[in-house]
Amino acid sequence: MRKKIVAGNWKMNNDLGQTEELLSKLLKKMPDTEAEVMVAPAFTNLRVAFDTLSQSPVEVIAQNMHFAENGAYTGEVSAEMLKSVGIQTVILGHSERRAYFNETDETLAKKVDTALQHDMTIVFCFGEELEDRKAGKHFDLVESQLKKALFHLKASAWKSIVLAYEPVWAIGTGETASPEQAQEMHKFIRETIASNYSEKVADGVSILYGGSVKPDNAKEIFSQPDVDGGLIGGASLKAKDFISIIEAVQA
Numbered sequence: 001m002r003k004k005i006v007a008g009n010w011k012m013n014n015d016l017g018q019t020e021e022l023l024s025k026l027l028k029k030m031p032d033t034e035a036e037v038m039v040a041p042a043f044t045n046l047r048v049a050f051d052t053l054s055q056s057p058v059e060v061i062a063q064n065m066h067f068a069e070n071g072a073y074t075g076e077v078s079a080e081m082l083k084s085v086g087i088q089t090v091i092l093g094h095s096e097r098r099a100y101f102n103e104t105d106e107t108l109a110k111k112v113d114t115a116l117q118h119d120m121t122i123v124f125c126f127g128e129e130l131e132d133r134k135a136g137k138h139f140d141l142v143e144s145q146l147k148k149a150l151f152h153l154k155a156s157a158w159k160s161i162v163l164a165y166e167p168v169w170a171i172g173t174g175e176t177a178s179p180e181q182a183q184e185m186h187k188f189i190r191e192t193i194a195s196n197y198s199e200k201v202a203d204g205v206s207i208l209y210g211g212s213v214k215p216d217n218a219k220e221i222f223s224q225p226d227v228d229g230g231l232i233g234g235a236s237l238k239a240k241d242f243i244s245i246i247e248a249v250q251a
């Protein structure tokens with residue numbers, strides 16, 4: 001059985017005090033769940049989050065990292081730095097990183113390799129823009145993103161990969177992919193992995209959906225057979241909403 005996961009991507013929100021407040025609300029109300037729960041605070045708050053949640057099942061993950069081991073990369077953070085504060089999992093390839101920080105499939109392939117060399121787990125994000133979907137190119141685009149950043153990996157590396165399909169047009173817009181659109185794409189992703197690797201690899205990969213997941217639509221999206229949970233932006237900043245979304249995951 002592949003893992004069900006609900007991850008909150010806090011993006012560039014919450015200073016130290018706000019982080020502590022949200023963490024304490026989450027700790028108090030965390031439901032019993034089959035799902036693995038993750039939260040991704042900003043770099044400056046990773047350590048406090050790690051310490052606060054160390055006795056809980058919630059994993060603290062990072063939003064990004066650089067591919068280099070260290071060196072003259074002002075403003076960047078390395079895998080070793082993340083690991084030294086207890087972080088084992090990193091989000092890579094978020095569409096905001098691709099759009100505003102020039103991340104390409106090629107640089108992402110390097111980041112993926114570095115994270116794996118450090119035995120980290122990767123939540124790898126990808127997804128098409130509205131124009132791609134309107135032009136009917138969304139399947140080709142998604143396949144190309146996966147191929148360029150991930151398909152050089154050995155089959156054994158896929159145990160450390162979680163995929164997050166996030167159609168760019170659904171991020172922060174209030175517009176979600178319909179459950180049918182999400183299922184159609186997730187099934188396509190799984191089939192693409194099966195044809196490049198094997199059914200076994202494809203069946204074992206958790207594929208999360210991200211893009212305007214809210215308490216009122218989470219259950220329907222998560223109930224699709226190839227949707228294994230969600231990567232949540234805005235709604236993960238409110239403890240009550242994030243908890244409702246966690247509760248929407250069925251065993």
Ligand SMILES: O=C(CO)COP(=O)(O)O
Pocket residue numbers: 009094166170171172173174210211212213231232233234235
């Ligand atoms: O980008 C996302 C998660 O990484 C989704 O953001 P929203 O849930 O705010 O649409």
